[in-house]
Amino acid sequence: MTNPPGAQGDPSSGPGEPKSARWTDLGRPPLNSASLRRGLVRDGGHGGLYRDVQVVQRTGSTNHDLVNLTVRGDAEEGAVLVAEEQTAGRGRLDRQWTAPPRSGLFFSVLLKPTEVPVHQWGWLPLLAGVAVATGLSRAAGVDTSLKWPNDVLVTVGGEERKAGGILAERAGDGGVVIGIGVNVSLREDELPVPTAGSLALAGAVTTDRDPLLRAVLRALEDWYGRWRRAGGDPAVSGLQETYAAGCATLGRKVRAELPGDRSIVGEAVAVDGDGRLVLATGEGVQEPVGAGDIVHLRAV
Known part of the structure; x- marks a missing residue:
């Protein structure tokens, strides 16, 4: 997968990014794309879902970039694009998603479930919600739940707050790009709205984004595999029951x-x-x- 248009540099390698920018916030270190690829891309991209993982310093929207790459034929299923900062991130209903650089997980994944009937593809955003909630619960040690269809909720001061969201977009024939945003280390004074939350505010045992991202992507790979093997049937795959159990x-x-x-x-x-x-x-x-x-x- 080639660098998307408008994306600036890879924080793991340095080109395109001022040297002084890499460590301007020592509490929010950059992700390392080479390390993520080693941990997630198995057998040269032929032993699992993920084919490539790229981290860019800054872009408008990872979903927009990955959809464009897919339409051009420059991305395979399992391509993952992560941004340290998004300037034009979008959520459901065209809501804006903004956060300080390196304060969260902002990434998109290309899926091509061509063997699953198209009428079952509506489960993909809910499947991603289950993957995000379960992955974060394990890696961050926080209680998570889902507000229908796929807002990720955490508890802060006894109140439910939204810490993450998911946006699914069609990308050409047979492709769906799943965009995921999660607030990780945001402080109270950095929240975009009072009803927002973050893993840090929910008492996460870690705000290291590397293991958090790996946990979410592995959970997504697991649930996507189950769903595909079941022909997209949400009951047979266990997805419908698991979603209902975690739906607030x-x-x-x-x-x-x-x-x-x-x-x-x-x-x-x-x-x-x-x-x-x-x-x-x-x-x-x-x-x-x-x-x-x-x-x-x-x-x-």
Whole structure:
């Protein structure tokens, strides 16, 4: 995979980056792409999911770059692009995602599940959410949960806060780029909004991004492999059950803000076979929600 347009340098190698910039924040050391490749790319790229791992110092959006590389035919499945800083990161519903350099994990992965029926691809963002939550729980030692569909929540001062998010985008025929952003070492005064959180604020045992990134990518490889072997079936792969077990939205009264300025209030009772959130409304109707913003109104 070649360097994406606009990406500046590799912090593990130095070119394109002022020498004085590498260690301006000693509490936030740079990632080492060569070390990550050695740990994640097996058997020359033929023994597992990952084919290449590149770390760039700064770019607008890793998703945008990796989608473009895929469309041009310059990226294979399993390509991973990581940025130390994103200047135009996006979340769901076109929300902006900004954070100080080297304060989090900002990366994208190219997946090509061509053997899985396209109608099951809607599970990929939820699968990524499970991978992020489980990987971070193991490596950072923090309790994580998921707000439907794939916001990663941590507890800070007894309150649920969003520490991560996921954005999936189609990339040409048969490709999906999964973009993941996680706040790792952000301090309270660095948070973009009061409802945001970080692993550090949640009491993580480590904020070393290298093992955190490896843990998330290995969990993603594991869950993606299970899902593919099951032909994309969320029940057979165990994905649907695992997602429901870690979903903080289930069992709560929520408001679903839907496209077209429509909203539904009800209790979140299930995640169906298509990954939709099922709401039981006051009228006794169960209504599946496939897109929209969910607001938690009542704690479990």
